[in-house]
Amino acid sequence: METGELNSIPLTHAVSMHTDDQCRCKHSVESYAGKYLKQLINLNLRDAKSEVSEQNIPAVFDFEKYGSLEGYNEYLSSVQKGNWRRQINRAAREGYYCAFFDRSSRVPDIHLVNTSTAVRAQGEMSSHYFKSIEELGGYPTARFDFKAPKCNRHWDIWLGVFQPSEGYRQGDVVVGSRLFAYAHLRRLGDLFIYALFLGHYDYLKDGVMQLLHSYVVESIYKKSFPFLGGDNSPLLVYGGYKHGGIGRETWKRRAGFEPATVLASE
Template identity: 35%
Template sequence: MNAIAFLMRIYYGVLDPILVRRRKSARLHLWGGTPASMTLDLEAGRASGSGSAQALTRMRRVAQRYDMHALGRGATPMMLDLQACGDAKGLEQQLRGLSSRNMTKIRRAGRMGYRVRPFALANHVHDVHAIKTSMAVRSGGPVLARWLLRPEHIGRQTEELQPWKPPACDTHWTIWWGVFIDTPGHRNGNLQTPERLVAYTKLARAGELVHYLDLMGHRDFLADGVMLLMHSHIAQWLLDADTPPARGARAIWYGALEHGGEGLLTWKRRAGFAPVQVRLTE
């Protein structure tokens, strides 16, 4: 276990529960209204193939830190209800209603040349490292990665371009999604990658629940709206359900109501996330 993993274990085991208890009532009052109820099935019986058991086990483990049984204990999960959106047009309508600038930002980012797609982590280990270490402080506080993270903690950088491969299981998987921009001459270690990864998410799925397990953008590109662009693309991919790994997802989960500062809370609201009372079944 590296130093960051050790410190994060202490944080989630000791400090996070204290912060959640202190913030819960005030944040719920600030948000207004009663959180909607939702029952989501992790569909454990459908997990099969490489990586599926890990995806299911990790979802169970992370969910233990949250109130996933509607008991009022633990952090309040924030989710985008995909069923409420209905389809891609419904998502766009919802985003417009939440902020008049949402679609303007998304379209502007597209015109600037940013592209969103899944990627093989091995091709962009150094880009992910650059993103993680681009800020000393984020919405959750000081970023330990700024000083302690090394590229090898993230993964092994390949020297030959690796193709992206779809997951072996349609309902239990981990897919890295990213925002890219053309950057001639750009390199990840010894690998020349003519496009640069400027934002990413480690997207995890177990049954009906999809989770932004890790969501981050490089400081130099955040103002271009790359995070909202990526979020809208992923949500649309799930709603369109054109490929088997996208079918049957009912909600996207991103952190807790009690996590982060006012800026992150505002971003979540504008992106369609809301606090929910969840019951997880299997």
């Protein structure tokens, strides 16, 4: 039953992680999936009959459901009477843009985003988000450009929402733009995961998170880069559907996520 309500049976999606014998990522992928995803969002490599608690049903964006980028954009135009689309357009008018980046070059900005508020939709922020710049890796000593992953099907990358800012620095390093929101995106075969997805609290009203999510969706639909390609229809997971309170749940639903279980095979 295709629905976003948890009082009905959620969808079950099957995906492949493409860990064939020739892939050097096999061990690390299975280790991550087994130890992390199985516990937090019920990705199960071995037992398809595992019971799922309502709290742990993941939020899943099914690319096949919308059929194409045009189909997704048509859906967005209907959300909040078009308000979601207007938020994206507003961000673009304000000069925000999305790009992949090297995390080590943006630690101070990541720290600013993390510490921009103590309370968000899900409640009080975890102490993890209030680590110091030094604890997060320190100030950059040079500017490092984003490098595409070596394996197109298994990776961890960072992408964010920026605005140009002449002379803007991270420590002593001139980077020329400021980061306002970021996503730590992970790929395991046909499964994409928002490991982290956060924006500076003071700029959420500008639509930076809507812009970031729409950029991810558009890039995957278009296969804009080799590391986003693939022959099968992928899934994108953003934590638990019920995690984070009603505010975050509403955001996920409007973004196109729905509660569903995910069963992964090698």
